[in-house]
Every structure is written in C-alpha cells, then in structure tokens.
Amino acid sequence: MRKVNTTTAIILFGSVLLMLVGTFTYAGSQKEVLESDEVSHFGPPTSSTSNSVSIPKEYDQLWLSGMVPPILDEEGETSYEKYGDTETQAIGIFEDLEAQLEEKGLSLSDVMYLRVYVASDPNNGDEPDFAGFFKAYGEFFDTEENPVKTARSTVGVDSLAEPGWLIKIEAFVAYSS
Known part of the structure; x- marks a missing residue:
C-alpha cells in the first residue's frame, strides 16, 4: 500500500473541496438563469453549438420539419434535385x-435547436460529409450577425428519401410574441 504524505493529502482535499464549491455555485447560477424570462444558451464558449437551451414557458414555438436542398431550375421554379456537395446543399437549406422565418417575422436568431441528417456522399468516399455541413452552419450561426449557438444533433445516415439529397434539417424555433 502506498503512503500519501500530508502535503499531497491537503492538496487533494483542497482540490476536491474547490470542485464541489464551484459545482454548487455553478448549479445555483444556472438555476437562476433557468428561472429568468430570457432564452439562455449553455455550453463551452469555444463551441459553435450549445449543450442546452432554456426557453421560458411563455414563449411560442415553431417546428420546421425536414427541410431538403432546394434549387432553381432553368425556368426559375424551385425543384428538389441533387445539386452540389453537402456544404452547398446545407447553405441552400x-x-x-x-x-x-422572415415571412413569419422571425429570424435565424430565433432558432434554438437543429436536428441534422447527413447522408453518405459518393464524393466523400461514401461517408457523410460532416465537415461540409459544419462549414455551412458556421456561415449562419455563431457569427457576428447571428451570435446564436443552437443546440444541435447531427446524425450520419446511409441515405435520405431522395437519392440526390445529402442533407436534411429539422429546426425548432422559439420566440416571444
């Protein structure tokens, strides 16, 4: 059995005590934020997404189902065909x-959560191109124009309903009316 000297024991005990105090202080401050009347995003400052989002109960909600990449055909009509890579399709979405959202008087800053399906891409070794999606996300969220960091789930899938689709996005929006 290894002996622990007194100095090491004091340092270990002090470290554990500081972690516990920090945890309770952090939990207390989060509880106050959860009870506020403002939307709150939680997560590491270096991450482009939030771990969680607190939405006050009086906020309205809008759910947008699986949006797929639109493109304009030669006549200027919207059609749903494959175009571009995952990044290009995500930008279109x-x-x-x-x-x-603008038609409803809302903006991307009202988006709280995204569920993203990234399909296998033949141009990416038949693997989902997550980097392409992350790059497109970075053009719309966690920017100077829109500092919101959505909570998000990104899932790799084998395919989507239409063979040309490489990405499909669902969005949850919350807003104060």
Whole structure:
C-alpha cells in the first residue's frame, strides 16, 4: 500500500473541496438563469453549438420539419434535385429556412435547436460529409450577425428519401410574441 504524505493529502482535499464549491455555485447560477424570462444558451464558449437551451414557458414555438436542398431550375421554379456537395446543399437549406422565418417575422436568431441528417456522399468516399455541413452552419450561426449557438444533433445516415439529397434539417424555433 502506498503512503500519501500530508502535503499531497491537503492538496487533494483542497482540490476536491474547490470542485464541489464551484459545482454548487455553478448549479445555483444556472438555476437562476433557468428561472429568468430570457432564452439562455449553455455550453463551452469555444463551441459553435450549445449543450442546452432554456426557453421560458411563455414563449411560442415553431417546428420546421425536414427541410431538403432546394434549387432553381432553368425556368426559375424551385425543384428538389441533387445539386452540389453537402456544404452547398446545407447553405441552400439555411437560406430557405431564413426566408421562411422572415415571412413569419422571425429570424435565424430565433432558432434554438437543429436536428441534422447527413447522408453518405459518393464524393466523400461514401461517408457523410460532416465537415461540409459544419462549414455551412458556421456561415449562419455563431457569427457576428447571428451570435446564436443552437443546440444541435447531427446524425450520419446511409441515405435520405431522395437519392440526390445529402442533407436534411429539422429546426425548432422559439420566440416571444
């Protein structure tokens, strides 16, 4: 059995005590934030997403189902065909999401949560191109224009309903009316 000297024991005990005090202080401050009347995002400052989002009960909600990449055909009509890589398709979806929200008097800053399905991409070794999606996300969220860091789930899937789709996004929006 290894002996622990007194100095080491004091340092270990002090470290544990500081962690416990910090945890209770952090939990207390989070509880206060959870009870506020403002939307709160939680997570590491270096992350482009939030671990969680607290939404006051009086906020309204809007759920947008699986949005897929729109493209304009030669006549200027919207069609749903494969175009571009995962990044390009994601940009198209985010632009469409932004337009849908603007029609409702909302913006991307009202988006609280995204569920993203990234399909296998033949141009990426038949693997989902997560980097392409993350790059597109970075153009619309956690920016100077829109500092919101959504909570998000990103899932790799084998395929989507339409063979050309490489990405599908669902969005949860909360807003104060």
